[in-house]
Amino acid sequence: xxxxxxxxxxxxxxxxxxxxxxxxxxxxxxxxxxxxxxxxxxxxxxxxxxxxxxxxxxxxxxxxxxxxxxxxxxxxxxxxxxxxxxxxxxxxxxxxxxxxxxxxxxxxxxxxxxxxxxxxxxxxxxxxxxxxxxxxxxxxxxxxxxxxxxxxxxxxxxxxxxxxxxxxxxxxxxxxxxxxxxxxxxxxxxxxxxxxxxxxxxxxxxxxxxxxxxxxxxxxxxxxxxxxxxxxxxxxxxxxxxxxxxxxxxxxxxxxxxxxxxxxxxxxxxxxxxxxxxxxxx
Amino acid sequence: xxxxxxxxxxxxxxxxxxxxxxxxxxxxxxxxxxxxxxxxxxxxxxxxxxxxxxxxxxxxxxxxxxxxxxxxxxxxxxxxxxxxxxxxxxxxxxxxxxxxxxxxxxxxxxxxxxxxxxxxxxxxxxxxxxxxxxxxxxxxxxxxxxxxxxxxxxxxxxxxxxxxxxxxxxxxxxxxxxxxxxxxxxxxxxxxxxxxxxxxxxxxxxxxxxxxxxxxxxxxxxxxxxxxxxxxxxxxxxxxxxxxxxxx
Numbered sequence: 001x002x003x004x005x006x007x008x009x010x011x012x013x014x015x016x017x018x019x020x021x022x023x024x025x026x027x028x029x030x031x032x033x034x035x036x037x038x039x040x041x042x043x044x045x046x047x048x049x050x051x052x053x054x055x056x057x058x059x060x061x062x063x064x065x066x067x068x069x070x071x072x073x074x075x076x077x078x079x080x081x082x083x084x085x086x087x088x089x090x091x092x093x094x095x096x097x098x099x100x101x102x103x104x105x106x107x108x109x110x111x112x113x114x115x116x117x118x119x120x121x122x123x124x125x126x127x128x129x130x131x132x133x134x135x136x137x138x139x140x141x142x143x144x145x146x147x148x149x150x151x152x153x154x155x156x157x158x159x160x161x162x163x164x165x166x167x168x169x170x171x172x173x174x175x176x177x178x179x180x181x182x183x184x185x186x187x188x189x190x191x192x193x194x195x196x197x198x199x200x201x202x203x204x205x206x207x208x209x210x211x212x213x214x215x216x217x218x219x220x221x222x223x224x225x226x227x228x229x230x231x232x233x234x235x236x237x238x239x240x241x242x243x244x245x246x247x248x249x250x251x252x253x254x255x256x257x258x259x260x261x262x263x264x265x266x267x268x269x270x271x272x273x274x275x276x277x278x279x280x281x282x
Numbered sequence: 283x284x285x286x287x288x289x290x291x292x293x294x295x296x297x298x299x300x301x302x303x304x305x306x307x308x309x310x311x312x313x314x315x316x317x318x319x320x321x322x323x324x325x326x327x328x329x330x331x332x333x334x335x336x337x338x339x340x341x342x343x344x345x346x347x348x349x350x351x352x353x354x355x356x357x358x359x360x361x362x363x364x365x366x367x368x369x370x371x372x373x374x375x376x377x378x379x380x381x382x383x384x385x386x387x388x389x390x391x392x393x394x395x396x397x398x399x400x401x402x403x404x405x406x407x408x409x410x411x412x413x414x415x416x417x418x419x420x421x422x423x424x425x426x427x428x429x430x431x432x433x434x435x436x437x438x439x440x441x442x443x444x445x446x447x448x449x450x451x452x453x454x455x456x457x458x459x460x461x462x463x464x465x466x467x468x469x470x471x472x473x474x475x476x477x478x479x480x481x482x483x484x485x486x487x488x489x490x491x492x493x494x495x496x497x498x499x500x501x502x503x504x505x506x507x508x509x510x511x512x513x514x515x516x517x518x519x520x521x522x523x524x525x526x527x528x529x530x
Contacts, residue, residue, distance in 0.1 A: 059424045059426065092347075098355070
């Protein structure tokens with residue numbers, strides 16, 4: 001089973017996770033820029049984080065035979081802090097980088113005017129840079145949040161078929177699907193979706209444009225949830241081709257819209273021989 | 283910028299020579315360009331020829347960055363990841379990037395872009411002005427950056443103390459010491475390096491861990507009479523050398 005986790009925050013994970021993910025079949029990940037649990041207080045803090053997503057993290061991933069790409073954005077939560085907002089001016093020089101395959105995570109957290117402004121500005125940046133967009137849907141007031149998100153997308157220069165709306169569930173999947181967006185589902189141990197509910201959603205709505213991710217981060221989460229969903233689908237009677245479509249071909253197709261997806265990590269593996277997470281006497 | 287003399291199908295036109303490293307360029311870069319030219323697909327070669335022209339001419343800006351720096355950033359997806367480093371090195375050279383420009387490209391660059399900056403340093407910077415970039419790379423744990431940092435520019439300019447630590451860091455992180463440019467010349471008669479190597483061998487042995495073969499290779503090269511093909515091996519050869527002379 002080959003797996004592409006289209007949304008996982010590897011910065012927060014250990015090398016043990018990378019090892020376990022590779023053993024489970026994960027060969028590619030996309031790491032969306034998001035908040036770090038501890039709020040940032042300046043654009044400089046974002047820049048170091050973005051640099052890490054374009055430098056150290058793909059290097060770490062390559063040690064385990066996993067291709068690493070990222071999405072870059074000012075996240076919805078921190079779009080509300082005026083100390084952070086100036087990072088928007090720095091985004092264009094990141095959005096030209098080879099490994100950046102979308103603008104994201106953008107979207108709504110508390111649905112404030114500041115979030116409206118940041119979302120609209122970043123949908124425009126995605127259109128300007130010929131990138132798709134990864135749009136987070138809010139945890140609170142989710143259906144209203146989805147509707148407002150879809151309105152913002154329709155008002156933007158970005159076509160809906162270049163937008164992935166993420167963290168969907170039973171209450172939001174139908175309207176999201178009807179909109180023509182790509183459909184993302186995050187499978188968590190306690191919140192968001194679980195494996196069996198994911199099976200039911202795929203039964204009801206089919207695998208077209210559906211992506212499943214672990215969204216694993218610094219909170220309670222599990223980087224192997226993608227694999228667990230694949231197993232649950234097979235148990236439920238879906239075939240290997242369905243599983244491959246959801247767990248590999250759909251994410252490849254969506255992020256491939258950037259023209260920047262490069263899934264061959266063999267060169268990096270050959271060069272580095274898995275020797276580099278040694279600490280170098282630091 | 284327009285290049286009317288370049289053919290539409292992407293093959294180098296009659297003026298393609300204008301953008302080659304060409305006159306006065308180091309032989310290594312001329313060879314690099316010839317090799318890249320022969321390997322790029324036609325569409326990638328057309329893009330690259332245009333980008334070389336833009337790098338030489340420094341035309342305008344693209345949003346917050348200059349057009350030629352944008353070409354550096356996108357070289358991977360235009361030329362293919364396997365050719366991106368060669369392409370970026372040649373673009374930096376065509377732009378005649380000075381230490382300020384190299385520093386900007388490095389600081390704003392992905393790891394892959396930083397690699398290209400490190401690789402082009404010996405061809406573009408005569409003095410030690412770009413050493414802070416080498417030192418930055420040596421502080422990372424990214425073996426690609428470490429290997430690029432210990433190239434010919436570091437061999438020429440890196441002060442002894444930093445150079446010794448760079449060699450030791452290669453041993454720690456598994457970067458083959460073959461990556462260290464001019465290793466034999468700089469190691470010869472370096473009693474302080476010999477001491478550091480011997481101490482590291484002792485530390486490994488005390489921990490019950492194997493001593494890397496490369497350590498003995500470098501240790502042999504620290505002898506005053508060592509040659510690049512020196513065959514002296516084993517911890518006994520010069521392990522007692524240089525117990526003083528610690529540098530700041």
